[in-house]
Amino acid sequence: MYDVAIVGLGATGTCLLSQLQDEIYNIRTAQPRIAVFNPPASFAKGKAFGDADAMHKVNTPPGLMSVTSTEPELFGHWLHTTFNSRERWPSRLRYSDFIRQTYRDVKQAGILKIDEFHHSVVSIRKQGELFSLCDDNGNTLFARNVVMCLGALSESAFPAFAGKPGFISHYTHFDQSSSAPLIIAGSGLTAVDAFRYAFGKSQVKIHLFSRSGYVPTCLTSSARYIPVHLTWRNIMSATAESEDMLNVFSRLLRKEFHLLREKGEFRPAMNLLREERQTGYFRMLLTRAENGDLPWQDVLVSTRPYMHKLWNAFTSEQKLRFMKMYGAVWAAWRHPVPQEVFGELIEASAHGRVRFHQALAAPEHTDSHYVLQTRSETLSFRHFWDATGGRLDIGQTTQPLLNDLLSQSLIEEHPCGGINIDPLTFHCRVNNRKVSGLFNIGPLNKGSLFSTNAFWFNARCAETWAKQWAIEFSSADAKEAL
Numbered sequence: 001m002y003d004v005a006i007v008g009l010g011a012t013g014t015c016l017l018s019q020l021q022d023e024i025y026n027i028r029t030a031q032p033r034i035a036v037f038n039p040p041a042s043f044a045k046g047k048a049f050g051d052a053d054a055m056h057k058v059n060t061p062p063g064l065m066s067v068t069s070t071e072p073e074l075f076g077h078w079l080h081t082t083f084n085s086r087e088r089w090p091s092r093l094r095y096s097d098f099i100r101q102t103y104r105d106v107k108q109a110g111i112l113k114i115d116e117f118h119h120s121v122v123s124i125r126k127q128g129e130l131f132s133l134c135d136d137n138g139n140t141l142f143a144r145n146v147v148m149c150l151g152a153l154s155e156s157a158f159p160a161f162a163g164k165p166g167f168i169s170h171y172t173h174f175d176q177s178s179s180a181p182l183i184i185a186g187s188g189l190t191a192v193d194a195f196r197y198a199f200g201k202s203q204v205k206i207h208l209f210s211r212s213g214y215v216p217t218c219l220t221s222s223a224r225y226i227p228v229h230l231t232w233r234n235i236m237s238a239t240a241e242s243e244d245m246l247n248v249f250s251r252l253l254r255k256e257f258h259l260l261r262e263k264g265e266f267r268p269a270m271n272l273l274r275e276e277r278q279t280g281y282f283r284m285l286l287t288r289a290e291n292g293d294l295p296w297q298d299v300l301v302s303t304r305p306y307m308h309k310l311w312n313a314f315t316s317e318q319k320l321r322f323m324k325m326y327g328a329v330w331a332a333w334r335h336p337v338p339q340e341v342f343g344e345l346i347e348a349s350a351h352g353r354v355r356f357h358q359a360l361a362a363p364e365h366t367d368s369h370y371v372l373q374t375r376s377e378t379l380s381f382r383h384f385w386d387a388t389g390g391r392l393d394i395g396q397t398t399q400p401l402l403n404d405l406l407s408q409s410l411i412e413e414h415p416c417g418g419i420n421i422d423p424l425t426f427h428c429r430v431n432n433r434k435v436s437g438l439f440n441i442g443p444l445n446k447g448s449l450f451s452t453n454a455f456w457f458n459a460r461c462a463e464t465w466a467k468q469w470a471i472e473f474s475s476a477d478a479k480e481a482l
Contacts, residue, residue: 001033001130001142001143002034002035002115002141002142002143002144003032003033003034003143003144003145003473004032004034004035004143004145004146005035005036005037005133005143005145006034006035006036006037006147007124007133007146007148007150007401008037008038008148008149008150008442009037009038009043009044009103010038010042010044010045010047010049010050010149010151011046011067011095011099011455011458012046012149012441012442012459012462013036013038013147014044014046014067014099014102015067015102015455015458015462016147016149016441016462016465016466017036017103017114018067018102018106019068019462019465019466019467020032020034020112020469020470021109021112022070022466023466023467024111024112024470025111026470027470027474029470029473031110031113032112032473033113033115034112034113034114035115035133035143036115037117037119037121037133038120039120043116044100044102044103045096045099046099046151047151048151048152049093049095049096049099050093050096052092052093052096053093053171053197055197055200056091056092056197057091057092057338058089058090058092059089059335059337060455060456061089062076062079062090063075063076066459067102068459068463069460069463075095078098088338089340089341117137119136119137119139120135120400120401121135121136121401122134122400122401122404123404124146124404124405124410124438125408126410126435127142129437130142130143130144130437131143131145131146131437133146144437145438145439145469146437147426147441147465148438148439148440148441149440149441149442150440150444151443151444152389152390152392152444153394153397153399153402153443154389154391154443155391155392155393155396155397155398156386157185157390158185158384160365161365161370161384161386164365165368165382166368166370166382166383166384167386168383168385168386169386171193171194171197174198174202174383174385176202177202178202179202179204180204180381180382180383181204181205181206181207181381181383182198182204182381182383182384183207183209183363183370183372183379183384183385184198184387185208185209185210185363185384185385185386185387185388186208186209186210186386186389187212187214187215187216187331187332187356188216188331188332188335189337190387190389191210191216191387192341192345193387194385195208195344195345195348195387196341196344198385199348199353200344203353204353205352205355206354206355207354207356207357207379208354208355209356209357209359209363210328210356210359211358211359212328212329212331212332212358213356213357213358214328214329214331214332214333215278215281215356216332216336216342216345217269217285217294217297217332217336217337218282218285218286218289218336218342219297219336219337219338219339220288220289220293220294220297220298221289221292221339222292223292223297223298223301224292224295224298226298226302227256227298227299227302228256229252229255230249230255230299230302230303231252231302232306232309232310235248235252235306235310238252239313244318245310245313245314245318246318246322249310250325257296257299260296263295264295265284265293265294265297266296266333268284269281269284269285272284273356278349278355278356279346279349279350282342282345282346282349283346285342286339286343286346289336289339289342290339296333297333297336300330300333300334303334304451307450307451308423308449308450308451308457311449311450311451312423312448316415316416319447320415323416357372357374357375357379358374359372359374360373360374361373363384368382369382370383391417392418392444392446393417394413394418394419405428409430410428410430410435410438411430411435411438411440412430412431414447415447416447417446417447418443418445418446418448419440419444419445419447419448420447421439421440421445421449423449425465425468426439426440426445426461426464426465428440439465441458441462441465442458442461443458449461
């Protein structure tokens with residue numbers, strides 16, 4: 001019998017173990033029994049980090065990537081002491097090494113009794129107050145609590161293209177010897193990673209497209225603009241009398257945007273794109289980023305501490321409206337890329353090796369070519385790279401465990417994607433009722449929590465869960481002692 005079973009031991013799962021260790025050490029209670037499940041290839045490494053190429057970098061400063069709030073600068077210190085490095089944007093593989101070392105340290109400390117299962121869980125059954133878990137090697141065990149840390153588990157945005165010649169869904173599928181132009185679906189951080197790989201490994205001309213037509217933005221050197229209208233206090237004050245919270249947010253955002261009509265970067269940047277001056281767009285944003293002069297970015301980034309609270313207060317209808325109104329602009333302008341990466345976009349653009357497009361319709365596969373209709377032309381390619389990040393649509397999932405849980409009504413789909421969970425306790429939720437003992441932390445909570453693509457946010461969720469569980473565990477341990 002295990003006190004906790006953690007299904008998925010990537011970055012979030014390892015972070016959860018570290019947080020549990022902190023809490024158990026603090027309360028000096030009995031040693032809990034923990035079972036951890038993960039396939040051997042990504043065990044204590046994580047897919048997003050351990051499955052990257054050496055050129056792929058993290059998009060978050062080391063100070064926001066600690067696995068425990070007790071030591072907020074731990075990753076940065078580890079980088080310096082282990083590699084004598086003070087990189088602001090270390091590689092994802094480096095962070096994977098850090099995750100692996102963190103797990104070894106937790107295991108060696110012995111505060112938690114951890115049993116490893118290097119396999120994938122395929123079935124979870126609720127049996128009274130317990131859960132039985134079965135993995136793909138036939139192992140079966142029982143646990144009082146199950147925490148799923150499964151990562152994104154996204155479905156392909158282009159399932160009809162799977163298996164067709166020239167279709168790429170992973171960087172290792174890219175043919176470095178090919179000279180044929182490449183089309184990349186997406187314009188976010190995943191697409192930028194795909195661009196960097198193709199640009200660095202070949203001489204091909206690269207095209208990227210999205211439905212919105214937004215192009216990557218550049219991370220500022222320092223946030224200097226302080227919002228006047230769009231603040232958490234103003235939002236709370238304006239909605240105190242039950243006014244539609246999304247309408248309040250939109251009104252305050254528009255007022256802030258109007259205030260920046262002269263000195264903001266958004267309008268001149270979009271004008272450059274409309275004039276098809278793509279290289280000018282990149283250079284203008286990089287120059288302003290170096291000078292800490294990106295006030296529109298500062299406004300959006302200022303929402304980071306409270307956006308999940310706002311999202312939780314939205315109704316389901318308001319969440320869907322938000323995604324329709326702001327989803328694309330948020331993806332591009334709230335998630336900028338580091339300046340050194342942006343410099344590669346400038347180099348490629350100046351030499352005519354990268355172009356961004358707005359798609360008028362979904363791409364099609366015809367006569368062994370991937371055909372894309374843009375605003376100005378019809379493009380045809382033999383190679384198509386899906387770098388959208390996929391869809392968190394568990395209603396159409398191909399994952400055995402999620403299908404098993406759906407069939408038992410232990411989880412349900414959130415209207416905005418992923419699993420429906422209680423945003424305060426992380427319980428899986430079905431028909432507005434918590435499933436006692438079953439939890440999820442990570443990207444699959446996006447519909448409920450909004451910010452779950454960011455590791456720092458998932459680490460905060462892991463800390464919250466660990467504190468809640470440790471209180472319950474110590475209380476139960478005290479009762480047994482009596």
